[in-house]
Amino acid sequence: MPLEIRPSQALRLWRQVHLDLVRDGEPDLSARQTAILLTVYLELPPHTVRGLAKQLGVTKPVITRALDTLGKLGLLTRKRDEEDRRNVVIQRTVAGALAVERLGDLVTEHAKEIGAG
Amino acid sequence: MPLEIRPSQALRLWRQVHLDLVRDGEPDLSARQTAILLTVYLELPPHTVRGLAKQLGVTKPVITRALDTLGKLGLLTRKRDEEDRRNVVIQRTVAGALAVERLGDLVTEHAKEIGAG
DNA sequence: CCCGATCGTTACGGGTCCGTATCATTATCG
DNA sequence: CGATAATGATACGGACCCGTAACGATCGGG
Numbered sequence: 626m627p628l629e630i631r632p633s634q635a636l637r638l639w640r641q642v643h644l645d646l647v648r649d650g651e652p653d654l655s656a657r658q659t660a661i662l663l664t665v666y667l668e669l670p671p672h673t674v675r676g677l678a679k680q681l682g683v684t685k686p687v688i689t690r691a692l693d694t695l696g697k698l699g700l701l702t703r704k705r706d707e708e709d710r711r712n713v714v715i716q717r718t719v720a721g722a723l724a725v726e727r728l729g730d731l732v733t734e735h736a737k738e739i740g741a742g
Numbered sequence: 743m744p745l746e747i748r749p750s751q752a753l754r755l756w757r758q759v760h761l762d763l764v765r766d767g768e769p770d771l772s773a774r775q776t777a778i779l780l781t782v783y784l785e786l787p788p789h790t791v792r793g794l795a796k797q798l799g800v801t802k803p804v805i806t807r808a809l810d811t812l813g814k815l816g817l818l819t820r821k822r823d824e825e826d827r828r829n830v831v832i833q834r835t836v837a838g839a840l841a842v843e844r845l846g847d848l849v850t851e852h853a854k855e856i857g858a859g
Numbered sequence: 860c861c862c863g864a865t866c867g868t869t870a871c872g873g874g875t876c877c878g879t880a881t882c883a884t885t886a887t888c889g
Numbered sequence: 890c891g892a893t894a895a896t897g898a899t900a901c902g903g904a905c906c907c908g909t910a911a912c913g914a915t916c917g918g919g
Contacts, residue, residue: 628746628747628751628755628853628854628856629745629746629853630745630849630850630853631850632843632846632847632849632850633846634745635845635846635849635850635853636780636783636784636842636845636846636849637784638745638849639776639780639845639846639849640776640777640780640781640784643773643776643777643780644777644781644797644798646773646777647773647774647777647798647799647800648798648799650799653772653773653774654773655770655772655906656760656763656764656770656771657764657770657906659756659757659760660757660760660761660763660764663753663756663757663760664757664761666753667753667754667757673866673867674866674867674868675865675866675867680761681761681764681765682764682765682767683764684907684908684909685866685867685868686867686868686869686907686908686909687906687907687908688867689867689868689869690905690906690907691906694905694906703867709865709866709915709916710866710914710915710916711865711866711867711914711915711916712865712866712867712915713866713867713868725753726749728752728753728756729749729750729752729753729756730749732747732749732752732753732755732756733747733748733749733752736745736746736747736752737745739745772875772876774876790896790897791896791897791898792895792896792897801877801878801879802896802897802898803877803878803879803897803898803899804876804877804878805897806897806898806899807875807876807877808876811875811876820897826885826886826895826896827884827885827886827896828884828885828886828895828896828897829885829895829896829897830896830897830898
């Protein structure tokens with residue numbers, strides 16, 4: 626069941642959501658941070674630094690730094706993997722789940738407003 | 743004619759597009775830069791620094807800096823308004839129009855892939 | 860055991876962006 | 890004219906992120 630949307634509608638949707646994200650005053654997430662956050666919350670665990678780096682096509686320090694920032698914002702946490710202590714497992718948080726849910730609602734609401742463009 | 747989309751679908755769409763934007767290697771635009779770019783290309787001219795600042799709810803230096811960057815990327819240009827030389831008019835470019843069109847296609851393609859989530 | 864491989868982190872130099880304050884230029888109006 | 894207002898740009902100190910390279914900790918095979 627594909628989602629029906631035309632490029633002109635997609636662009637209006639993209640603009641409206643970004644306008645809201647800018648206007649709400651909270652710190653904007655970069656594209657990389659957004660991709661990481663949504664991957665952790667939408668894909669099945671476990672999530673590791675290396676795995677995220679591979680999925681995004683970026684280097685590991687990029688992931689480490691993004692996790693520092695997202696962790697500081699309370700949107701996710703890190704935990705040592707006790708089975709293989711070299712690994713770090715990225716875990717979800719309540720605040721992160723709420724933020725992701727808000728984003729989903731935001732996109733959905735703006736989609737509703739967009740008529741035949 | 744509202745666009746039908748559920749939050750879970752919206753989130754998967756948001757993730758997929760951001761993954762592509764990260765992976766394509768080109769410099770990521772910030773949320774502010776994206777909002778400015780799409781406003782210039784979707785809303786009727788003329789566009790001024792002050793007008794954009796008001797629409798985004800940010801200060802004028804934020805717009806000036808974003809225009810510096812977007813201009814350096816060739817996505818838009820500035821021109822003095824000859825009728826009131828205090829104003830600067832932001833204009834579209836061919837490269838910018840192509841980039842916006844690509845974004846619209848990107849969102850549309852991923853929307854097609856998203857089934858009943 | 861020990862050596863190599865793997866994991867995530869840190870260090871470094873450079874670039875970009877932030878918010879606030881200030882600036883030069885131009886227009887407006889008494 | 891001259892004073893005031895408005896516009897966009899610039900200066901500044903601080904924060905964040907980048908890519909590359911190196912690092913310490915941990916695992917695993919000979």
